[in-house]
Amino acid sequence: MVLLFKTTVGTTGEYYSSVQLSDIKNSDSSKVTVSNFLEIYFQSPVSISSEDIQFNKWDNTYSSDVTLTKVSDQLFNVAVKITAKESLAFTIDADNDIVIGFNSASGDPDLSTALEPFLDTIELTVDAEPDIYGTVEMTSVASPVAALQDVPFAVYFSQSGTQYPYHIKPGQSVTGQLVAGKYDVSVDNLVSEDGNITLETLIDGDSAIDVVTGETTRLAFSFGKVMKSSSVDFSIGALSELSEEVLAVSLAVGSSYQHAFTLRPGENIHLSNLPETGQLTVSIASVTLNNQRYTFTVPTYSLSNDTVSIALDESNVTVEAMPSDDFIQVAVALQTTVDIGKSFPVRLVSSDMTYAQHVVIKSGQQSFAVKLKPGKYSVEVGNFIYDKTVYIVSADNTFTVAATDNLLAIKVKKSASLVVKGFNSDYLTFGGCTNLAADNEQYLTELHASSIFKYAGSGGDGDPGQFLEVDYATENTIALARKIEASLSKPVLPVMISYTVQLSGGDVAELNNSEHLTHSFANFILTLQTALKHKDDDHPVPVGIIVNPDMLGTCQQHDLAADYAMPVVASLQAALAHWKITQSLPAEVTDDIKGYIQGVNWLVRTLAPDVTFGWQINLWGVGGSQWVYDNATDEKAIKAARQTADYVSTLGVYTGNYIPDFLAIDRYEADDLTTRSYVNAYCYGPSEWKAYFVYCAEISAQLALPVIPWQIPSSRTPLTDDSVASSFESQHWGSAANYILGDPALGSDVKNIHPAIRNFKFDENNAGNMVALVGETPEAMYQKNGGFNVSLPAYADFPKYGIMHIMFGGGSTLGMVPPVDNASVDMTWLANKFSHYVEAPVGFDDSVLDI
Known part of the structure; x- marks a missing residue:
């Protein structure tokens, strides 16, 4: 009423x-x-x-x-x-x-x-919803292509980037309800199940409509031109001698179509939008490996608006021995304290020859199985996993084979364990931010979250101005995690973001505000006590905690030393007294930054030893984060990581009697193709995301710690067949998901990106700084350093980087739930990606080889 x-x-x-x-x-x-x-x-x-x-x-x-x-x-x-x-x-x-x-x-x-x-x-x-809706009646003519008559197409009603989709089949009428207002209408084309027939869908009349309360607005759809194509299912069998090689494949149909991609033996790929008819030629670049040349012979295939299956095996390969009389014997000098009776691969690569050798993990010298051609080679080595522990393999970037001194020096050292209390100990997992909205349970379940995170307390900043009596945020986050895990039948860890000092604004004076420190210490104790109330047999680790985001980064930026004075002891004692806790402080808790850090670590390990926790670092601790754009090589990322790791070590964050469990590494909580990102120089393409993860890997290697990339946007770059608004800010597009989760539909061709994104002008949108960093447009950003290929997910290598878990999203950033400013963001693509991932997750299995 x-x-x-x-x-x-x-x-x-x-x-x-x-x-x-x-x-x-x-x-x-x-x-x-x-x-x-x-x-x-x-x-x-x-x-x-x-x-x-x-x-x-x-x-x-x-x-x-x-x-x-x-x-x-x-x-x-x-x-x-x-x-x-x-x-x-x-x-x-x-x-x-x-x-x-x-x-x-x-x-x-x-x-x-x-x-x-x-x-x-x-x-x-x-006792009733207000009548704020109008009716939209959508009618379509029958499809002129019989094969598409039962295929639905999407109709999108958009208001300033927010989309409301409906689906309709040819020859049908559908009605829908929309809040009264003005909408722009767009439609998807009809596409056959195999993707080989596309029928243009047309809106008959104006594509801008006005929906009026209590009235019906009618829309009619018809069809235009028919576009036919062919597709290819391409696979390469398990070629025993080339099992570790990446093969360069090229497809061509006359001069009208060319496409290049890479594939390993044992892999397959589906390619669409080839010409409708024609002769398809397949070329695979020859491989020179260990003084053998491998060439490929592939027949020509006829296309006829269908899907062609191409399966290659050893019968398509010819092997030829290369002359090697004047080649030189080379040995590996391995320096390590590890002896596990296994081996790892080493590759030497030049423009005309590659050598691959399995090196036994034992200190000493080992010769290559064949003699090597004189010349300069790039050295390729990689970390390996053994017994769920990462081992760091390092060598010089280049090596010259000459007449004398042919010892290739390699080091192997034990690093981070991937088994972290409270997290899955068998494979890489993903978690997401929660804003505790009504839809969060559904989304976090559909996207198979293994953790959820939220800021603790009332204000989310440690509540430095008051003593809290109840931590509702922690209570509600734990309750939500329990509901999700009941639906998924697997553990879901609630993770609270807790501050005992809030330096996110850069105000280092807070380090000496004893009243604020006392309040925040006491509220942190409340969060720990709340967590412990929910420990039971099924939840021996009730909660995870990330402490003090931006604190270490701000201290590093201001070059604050470990002995920088702080009123730690009195503030912490007052906080304990507030809760009537009669616990004596250990000697490590002193009135300086180092003592403050030990105080936080001591609190967790003493009051809530079953909680898993870690600190957080930033990309900008070294003075700024724009080093990530200087990424033609990994040098700048490694340098920034080592500087930050050195600073963390000088503060003793991960030393002493109360060592944390992991380290969280923040990017910046914003979707890359939104104003908050590109105006602030946090708009990444594949090159920048690679640099970020190189940074994570080097941090893990330097500190021998498991790391968690945190507040990572799960937004993706839209493709030409996505519906992109002219003003797309609220659609929360980005680039991280294509890189991390893989996107074969984007692959390596920048033209697959929607033109509204590809041609977006940074300098016309208050982001002129991006022009100097990546170029004038996202198209230029994607093509940095010779291009990109996101066909395969980057996460396949993350465990070897020391990464055992990733946390996506933030309040205003797409994660495993929609951002707070647009609950209608389409989560379907992400749901499909995460659903497929849990069917075959990346395990912490041994990646070493038998001898």
């Missing part, structure tokens, strides 16, 4: 205004009785949360659940559902008012003037 009410503007200002709803009554002026819920719907120029809804002179405890849909940066659809404590029915008296607060932190929009146009949108209903 629709209610009557009086609207009064209360406080009015640039940054804050309020609206009071009073004299709430039924349409016949009688008193309102609420059996289930009271709902307010309105449009707002700013975001609204449940804290903005206040109740005046109500005699019960009421809660408000806010559903927020962002239409544009200054237009939000807001639905507020109000219920009483224990879902009791209640009556609204004449003096019961509701106050809605509107906050504009920057003054843009100016609420003293911007609020007035929205007052007429307020509707109030009891």
Whole structure:
């Protein structure tokens, strides 16, 4: 039922205004009785949360659940559902008012003037949703291609980047409900299941519509040209002598089609959009390996609007021995304390010859099995895993085979264990941020989250201004994790982000604010106590904790030494006294940064020894993060990592009697193709993501620690067949997911990227700094350093980098749940990727070879 009410503007200002709803009554002026819920719907120029809804002179405890849909940066659809404590029915008296607060932190929009146009949108209903919808009727003609008659196509209704999809089959009519307003309409083409027939879908009439409450808007669709193509299922069998080689494959159909890719023996790939007809020629570059030349003979195939299967095996390979009389004997000089009776591969690569050798893991000299051709070679070695532990293999980048002194020096050292308390000990797993919205359980379950994380406390910053009595964030995060693991039948670790000092704004004066330190220490103790309440036989590790994001990075930026004075002892003792804990501080807890760090570590290990925890570092601790763009080689990433690892070591973060379990490495919490990223020089292409993970690997190697990339965006770069709005900010596009999870549809061809993204001009969008770093457009960014290939997932190598888990997302960043500003972001692509991953995860299996 629709209610009557009086609207009064209360406080009015640039940054804050309020609206009071009073004299709430039924349409016949009688008193309102609420059996289930009271709902307010309105449009707002700013975001609204449940804290903005206040109740005046109500005699019960009421809660408000806010559903927020962002239409544009200054237009939000807001639905507020109000219920009483224990879902009791209640009556609204004449003096019961509701106050809605509107906050504009920057003054843009100016609420003293911007609020007035929205007052007429307020509707109030009891026990029913407000009637704010109009009907859209969609009708399609039959398909002129019989094979596509039962194939549905998508219709998208867009408001400032937010999309609402519907699906319809040719020859059918479908109706849908949309909130009243203006929409842009777009459609997908019809595509056959094998991808070889595409039928252009057309909108008959205007593609911009106005949906009116209670009325029906009609749309008609027809079809245009038919586009036919062929596709290829390509595979290479297990070629025993070339099992570790990467083969360069080229496909061509006359001069109209060329495509190149790489594939290892034993792998396969599906390729689409080849010409409809023609003769397909396949070329594979010859391989010269260990003084043998391997050449490939592949027949020609006929295309005829179908899928061609090409399966190559050893019968397609010819082997020829190369002259080697004047070649030279070379030996490996291995330096290690490890002796495990296994071997690892070593490769020497030049422009005309490659040598591969399995080196036994034992200190001493070992000769190559064949003599080597004189010349300069690149040395390729890689880390290996044995007994779920990473071993670091290092050598000079180049090696020259000459007449004398032919000893190739290689070192092997034991590094990080991939078995971390509380996390999966058998394979690489993924987790995500939660904002505790109603849809989080569904998404985190569908995307197979192994952990969820949220900021602890009330303000998420350690709450330095108060002592908290209850940590609702931790309680609710644990409860959500338990629900997800019940659905998945596997453990889900709740991870809290906790501050005992908040330096995210760079204010190092906080290090000496004893009152703030006391409050935050006490609130951290509360989080630990809350975690311990949920320990049981099924959850021996009840919670994980990442402590003090940005603290180490800020201290490093300001070059603060380990003996930088802080009021640690008194602050920590006061926090313990607040909770009536009579625990003596160990000698390691001193009044300086090093003692402060030991105090945090001691708290966890003493008060909550079953909790798993780690500290966090940043890319910008070395003074800035733009080194990541100087990535033609790995040199800058390795240098930054070593500087940061050295600083962490000087502070003794991972030494002493209370050593943490892991180290989290933050990128920057924003999707790459959004304003927060590219304006702040955090817009990465494949080259930059590679540099980031090289940094992670080197940090792990230097500190011998397992590492967790944290707050990584899960956004992807859209392809030509994706629906991309002209203003795509709210769609949260990015690049990390293509790189990390792999995207064969993008592959190595920049032209596969949607033109709205590919041709986006950085300098025309307040990001001129990006031009100097990566080029004028995302197209240039993707083509840095000779191009890219994201056909295969990068995560396959992560365990060898010391990475045992990744945490995706953030409050305003796409992760395993939609970002808070756009709950309608399409999660289908990610759900498919993570569902496929759990079927064949990357294990911590031994990667060493038998002798």
